[in-house]
Amino acid sequence: MRIVVVGGRGFLGQAILRSCFNTWGRELQATVVTRRRERAELLPVWQRPFVWDVSESVPPPSLVNGADAVINLAGESVVQRWTQAAKQRIRDSRVLATRNLVESFRQAAQPPKILINASATGYYGDRGDEELTEESPPGQGFLSEICQLWEEEAMRASELGVRVVCARFGIVLGAGGGFVERVMPIFEWGLGAKIGSGKQWISWVHISDAAGMVLHAIKKEQMKGAMNVVAPNPVTNKEFTRTLAMAVGKPAFLATLLSVPPFIFRLQLGEGASILTASQKVLPKLALSTGYTFAFPELELALREVYFQRRAMEKALATTS
Ligand SMILES: NC(=O)c1ccc[n+]([C@@H]2O[C@H](COP(=O)([O-])OP(=O)(O)OC[C@H]3O[C@@H](n4cnc5c(N)ncnc54)[C@H](OP(=O)(O)O)[C@@H]3O)[C@@H](O)[C@H]2O)c1
Structure with a gap:
């Protein structure tokens, strides 16, 4: 099983690669595409590094030739102040990178x-209480536009006979990265609070399920097009706040009583604050209809597991240092 993961050194990439290793073991030939030569050396021995900046230029077709799967995760973080330069980086690292990758498929004798x-x-943009499935139309705003362009570039690979799945990830919850690393410490200090009214919907997914759904899509040959990578039970921001406070052993009533006005985030992140304030009630229709079974369908268990893993990582670090 030959799998190439572009941007595979990151939070999701490493989780997906571990799931691949658990599934295919010694049959797995994993290549990780990274821009950073110095960090490439830190990858586990069973991951072969390939140093290339896919947003800069078309990678050599030998990288993807005959691959069973290519997983493209490259993308500049969206959690930053959206200046014009940052927006350009956010766009190019997704849209140009995907265009260059698909061009390498075109040049390969045997595309993946x-x-x-x-x-x-x-x-989906900011959609209030509307239930959103893969068939729902796109929303408005910068992130929605980027996602539409990103998916358009990916779908061009289907003209070459490549099966394409666009994984619309919700907020991925896992120890060691992503949303949890930014938010959990605030709750541990007892400073957690809901955002604004707390009525906005949060579509989350545990990292084991995010990786599990990617593997599900690889294995189920009838799957193609958009796939919502979210748990079947989205929650409001108020419910998320309450559950997170409980998971870290802090009083939940205080966290749901207090609220951070959205303008505070706008001061810090500008237009980028919309990531924290938008409401999206997204459902995993395709994954459920193709038989995916969630390991973490409920938020409470998901957050308790993440908290446990986070504590275990901290303890392991403390013992080695
Ligand atoms: N985590 C989430 O909650 C979440 C939610 C929705 C969507 N997503 C999307 O899923 C993808 C993977 O997410 P992640 O959490 O694994 O992110 P991550 O840990 O930041 O990894 C993304 C990888 O993209 C590469 N990258 C970063 N900036 C880049 C740039 N300017 N040009 C080219 N490559 C760049 C980096 O690889 P190198 O430095 O090794 O080259 C990095 O390891 C991202 O595209 C993200 O937008 C994630």
């Missing part, structure tokens, strides 16, 4: 069987 391309629930 499947391309799983990252996208995000940001595709």
Whole structure:
């Protein structure tokens, strides 16, 4: 099983690669595409590094030739102040990188069987209480536009006979990265609070399920097009706040009583604050209809597991240092 993961050194990439290793073991030939030569050396021995900046230029076709799957996760972080320069980096690292990758498929004698391309629930924009499935139309705003362009570039690979799945990730909850690393310490200090009214919907997914759904899409040959990578039970921001406070052993009533006005985030992140304030009630219709079974369908268990893993990582670090 030959799998190439672009942007695979990151939070999601490493989780997906570990799931691949657990599934295929010694049959797995994993290549990780990274821009950083110095960090490439830190990858586990069973991951072969390939140093290339896919947003800068078309990679050599030998990288993807005959691959069973290519997973493209490359993308500049969206959690930053959206200046014009940052927006350009956010766009280029997704849209140009995907265009260059698909061009390498075109040049390959044997293009890969499947391309799983990252996208995000940001595709749907700010949608209040509306239930959103893969068939729902896109929303408005910068992130939605980026996701639409990103998916358009990925879908071009289907003209070459490649099966394409655009994985619209919700907020991925896992220890050691992503949303949890930014938010959990605030709750541990007892400073957690809901955002604004707390009525906005949060579509989350545990990292084991995010990786599990990517593998599900690789294995199920009938799957193609958009796939919402979210748990079946989205919650409001108020419910998320309450559950997170409880998971870290802090009083939940205080966290749901207090609220941070959205303008505070706008001061810090500008237009980028919309990531924290937008409401998206997204459902995993395709994954459920194709038989995916969630390990963490409920938020409470998901957050308690993440908290446990985070504590275990901290303890392991303390013992080695
Ligand atoms: N985590 C989430 O909650 C979440 C939610 C929705 C969507 N997503 C999307 O899923 C993908 C993977 O997410 P992640 O959490 O694993 O992110 P991550 O840990 O930041 O990894 C993304 C990788 O993209 C590469 N990258 C970063 N900036 C880049 C740039 N300017 N140009 C080219 N490559 C760049 C980096 O690889 P190197 O430095 O090794 O080259 C990095 O390891 C991203 O595209 C993200 O937008 C994630």
